[in-house]
Every structure is written in C-alpha cells, then in structure tokens.
C-alpha cells in the first residue's frame with residue numbers, strides 16, 4: 453500500500469468510470485476517482501464507499517493507509533489504484549482492493565449540508581450549497597433527467613425540421629408592454645431583459661420557416677409561488693404555415709416523446725426519486741374557455757365571459773381534468789396583441805394554454821401576420837405602434853402566416869419529477885428574495 457502523489461506513475465487520472473467496473477474484471481488493475489461517501493473501520497481493514505457521477509463502489513483499504521484515512525473527512529476527493537476482487541458485501545457485486553490512495557482534494561468538516569441526505573436539509577441551506585447538493589443522488593437525478601428532457605426536445609424539434617436559434621436577451625424596448633420587465637442601464641440608454649423571444653422568433657419565420665429557442669428569460673415576478681421564478685428557461689417554437697391546432701400537435705408529440713425518452717433513459721434516476729415516468733396518452737383532452745366556464749359553474753364559481761382564470765379556478769379545473777389538457781379559444785381581450793382572432797367569432801382568439809392539472813405549462817396561438825391588423829391591435833391595447841417600428845417593418849417583407857408557443861421547461865420538469873417547487877429543478881433559482889449564489 454502506498455500513498456503516492458500524482459505524477460509518480462504514468463497512468464491516466466482514471467481508467468474507468470465506476471459504472472464501467474464489473475465482476476468480470478476481477479484481478480484487473482484499475483484506477484478510479486471519486487469522493488468518499490462513507491468510511492467504516494473494521495479491525496485491520498477500512499471499508500470505503502466511493503462515488504463518482506456514474507455510480508458507487510466499495511474500496512478495501514489495508515495497512516498503513518488506514519491512519520491517513522482516519523484524518524480524511526467524508527466527501528473528500530481521492531484517486532484509487534487497485535485491483536478488482538470478489539466481495540462478500542451484500543450491496544456490491546465486486547470491490548476494489550486499494551494498492552494506493554491519493555488525496556486529490558480535502559473536504560472541510562463539518563460541511564454546510566449533508567449530501568448523503570441522512571440529515572434532511574431545508575431547501576434554503578441546500579440552495580446555498582448547491583454544488584455540494586448535487587452529490588445528493590436525488591438532486592443529481594433531477595438534473596440528469598433535465599439533461600435528457602432537453603436532448604429529447606432538441607431531437608423531436610430537429611426531426612420536425614425546426615432550426616434552433618438564439619435571440620437577444622438585452623433589448624431596447626419593452627416588447628410586450630412594460631409590466632414585469634427588468635430594466636437596466638445600457639451605455640447610458642435604457643434597456644430591458646427579454647421576457648420572451650416572441651417578436652424575434654416571429655420575424656425568423658420569414659427566412660427559416662420553423663424555428664425554436666431554448667433559453668432563459670426574465671420576469672420581475674413579485675408573486676411568491678412555487679411556479680414562478682424571475683429567471684426561467686423557456687422552450688419556444690414559431691412555425692410558418694401552421695395554425696394553432698398544428699402547433700398544439702407539435703407540442704403534444706413533443707411532450708409524449710419527452711416522457712418516452714426519459715422513461716427509457718432515466719431508469720436509475722426514477723428509482724432514486726421514487727417516481728415512475730408514465731408517458732401520457734395522446735391526444736390530450738381539449739376544452740374551450742367557454743367549456744371551462746361551464747365546468748366552473750357546476751362548482752358554483754360564476755365567471756363572466758372575458759374574466760381570466762385565476763389560480764383558484766385552475767385548481768378546481770385541475771381536479772376535474774387530471775393530467776395534461778388544453779384550454780383553447782380564449783377571449784381575444786385576455787391575449788397579447790400578436791394573437792389572431794377567430795375568423796367566425798372575432799371576440800375569441802386562436803389560442804391555447806397547455807395545462808397539467810392546475811399548472812399552466814405553455815401558452816400559444818396563431819399570430820397576426822397583417823401589419824395593419826397588428827397596428828390596430830397595439831392601439832387597442834394602449835401600446836404605441838411607433839415603439840414597435842423595427843418589428844413592424846419585418847411584416848412588410850412578406851411575413852408568412854405563422855403560429856407558435858412558449859413552454860416553461862422548469863414547470864415541465866417539476867411535473868415530470870413530481871416535485872412541486874420549481875426551485876428544486878433549477879440549479880440556481882432566482883426569485884424576489886434570492887439573487888445568490
């Protein structure tokens with residue numbers, strides 16, 4: 453047994469990720485790296501459990517390295533060189549007999565949170581030590597699933613010939629009205645943080661037809677809820693030559709694919725979170741805004757046409773309509789200026805929200821593409837068309853009819869993982885009280 457400094461042998465940092473080690477490798481010399489999750493001394497031997505991002509292994513340490521290990525706090529990072537051997541342990545199918553252990557980085561003791569999760573830490577303490585929290589396998593599982601969700605979305609939209617774009621986050625005018633925008637000083641001028649890519653993605657349909665963006669956007673949300681952050685990740689699409697029912701179908705198949713892909717690719721993560729990702733069956737139920745009012749009436753909630761559905765109303769609807777469903781054909785006056793009216797009922801709009809129970813996941817619709825109509829809608833909504841001059845110019849260049857939606861990725865993540873608080877599924881959440889770390 454030796455305690456070597458790195459550089460004293462020619463092996464690469466590690467020969468294997470822990471998940472690549474198998475009982476078939478008994479007798480083989482390997483090197484792996486990870487952090488000490490647990491340490492038990494039993495007579496002349498010390499048993500370590502060492503984890504890397506892929507898995508966990510038992511390491512047996514004999515002789516002189518033991519004393520050295522005693523001074524090593526858990527979560528310290530080590531490199532182990534040793535041989536794979538058979539084990540008597542119940543929880544492992546092999547173990548590593550250490551020939552040398554190198555300390556790569558020592559962890560302090562005590563740590564601000566217990567990343568093993570034996571001691572529950574509250575969410576604020578965990579967010580304050582977020583990097584360490586990622587050594588908690590439940591937390592790591594959330595972000596591994598998030599990775600697969602993003603990969604799945606890119607795959608589906610790519611197959612449907614959507615082109616990924618990146619639009620500005622620093623913008624010079626309040627693109628959809630001024631409410632809940634963050635403003636900042638930009639070289640002596642007033643600027644804002646974008647709340648969505650709406651106007652840019654619409655313009656991009658002129659040349660690219662079908663576009664999507666996955667980016668963070670910003671809203672000065674004062675409301676303190678488990679579903680709002682001031683910085684959130686939005687998945688946005690915009691497609692020429694589609695109307696709102698077409699883009700609803702895109703959204704529906706995207707959600708089903710995300711469920712199928714994560715159900716298949718995230719088996720360990722589901723176990724870790726004690727969830728089962730069950731793909732929903734399509735088509736999702738579709739009710740109109742008018743039908744939603746009828747349903748609410750049965751629960752003695754009387755709303756007038758044109759009233760918005762508040763949180764309390766959506767909670768009632770969410771009980772009636774479990775899972776994913778669309779609410780379509782909203783009153784035009786509840787929708788932003790760029791939404792198209794219904795041809796036969798101009799008080800209604802070609803619009804939809806995708807809901808999961810009470811929770812709104814996405815809003816979308818057919819957009820206006822006639823510049824005259826947009827100008828008059830802006831005025832109707834008390835907005836000044838001259839402030840939208842750059843955007844309106846593009847509508848004179850042959851703007852195709854188009855439709856699209858924005859989907860809250862963080863909300864979708866909270867639905868997939870069955871974790872209510874959106875802060876759990878965002879690495880470093882930003883809300884009215886939290887700006888660091």
Ligand code: ATP
Pocket residue numbers: 671673679680681682683684686812813814815858859860861862863
């Ligand atoms: P809500 O009424 O729930 O505040 P919204 O109607 O203002 O949402 P949209 O402008 O329709 O939101 O944005 C599209 C999607 O982006 C929403 O359906 C939601 O999933 C997500 N989203 C919007 N604002 C936030 C936020 N502050 N935090 C997290 N996700 C958000």
Ligand code: MN
Pocket residue numbers: 805812814815
């Ligand atoms: Mn919305």
